[in-house]
Amino acid sequence: MDAQLIAFTGVAAGMVAMPGADFTVVVRSSLASRRAxxxxxxxxxxxxxxxxxxAVAGLAAVLVAVPVLYRTLQIAGGAYILYLGVQAVRGALKGATGPVEGEGQAGLGAGRSLRQGFLTNVLNPKAPVLFLSLLPQFVPDGAAVLPRTLLLASIVVVLALVWFPAVALLVDRLGRWLRRPRTARAVQGVTGGGLAALGVSLLVAPVAGR
Structure with a gap:
């Protein structure tokens, strides 16, 4: 039994399930529809x-070595997450219970939700640095680095493919209650406020704070 692999799975599961921008944007999209x-x-x-x-390729090290690149990604990610938060808060104040403006049709809503989920995660500048520092700790001495890190990376992705769709399905299951106008506005306002706060924290965080 690979004790390190089991330990990594536990750490990765906690990391994936930890509430944050990813969790918030999935909940918000799920209020629109299960598909979204x-x-x-x-x-x-x-x-x-x-x-x-x-992280596997080692390219994330560039973000650590070149502060300007890290800060650029930090600003881009913060601005995008702040934009999503402001849109959600605006929707809540207007009494909208669905997705943001322009997402009216189910297919379009799903497409935008896919893009929002991807961009929210990929523009998080702390994620590549986290993986770069985390993965090597679970590579045993003498083990082939590339296959091992690929395995660890695959575990993270599989956990995400289990956890986040489960969150979406749970929100959809509770949809009758969550989509009540007053409840939906409250959820949208809270999630929007959370996203906006996360966006602002990325925008104002100094590079040295990483």
């Missing part, structure tokens, strides 16, 4: 594929 929520969840997993691939 699952699409957003798949988008988040797609972003994790990019981050883990960068």
């Amino acid at each position: 929520g699952v699409a957003c969840a798949v988008g988040v997993a797609g972003g994790l594929v990019v981050h883990t691939a960068l």
Whole structure:
């Protein structure tokens, strides 16, 4: 039995399940429809594929070595997450219970939700640095580095593909209650406020704070 692999799975599961921008944007999309929520969840997993691939390739080290690149990604990610938060809060104040403006049709909503999930995750500048520092700790001495890190990266992606769609389906299951006008506005307002706060924290965080 590979004790390190079991330990990594536990750490990765906690990391994936930890509430944050990914969780918030999946919940928000799921309020629009089950299809949109699952699409957003798949988008988040797609972003994790990019981050883990960068960590495996060692390219994430560039973000650590070049502060300007890190800060650029930090600003882009913060601005995008802040935009999503402001849109959600605006929707809540207007009494909208569905997705943001322009997402009216189910297919379009799912497409936008997929993109939002992907961009929310992939523009998080802390993720590649986290994976770069985490994965090597679970590579045993003498083990082939590339196959091992690929395995670890795959575990993270699989966990995301299980957790985030499960969140989307749960929200959809509770949809009758969550989509009541007053409840939906409250959820949208809270999730929007959370996204906006996360976006602002990325925008104002100094590079040295990483």
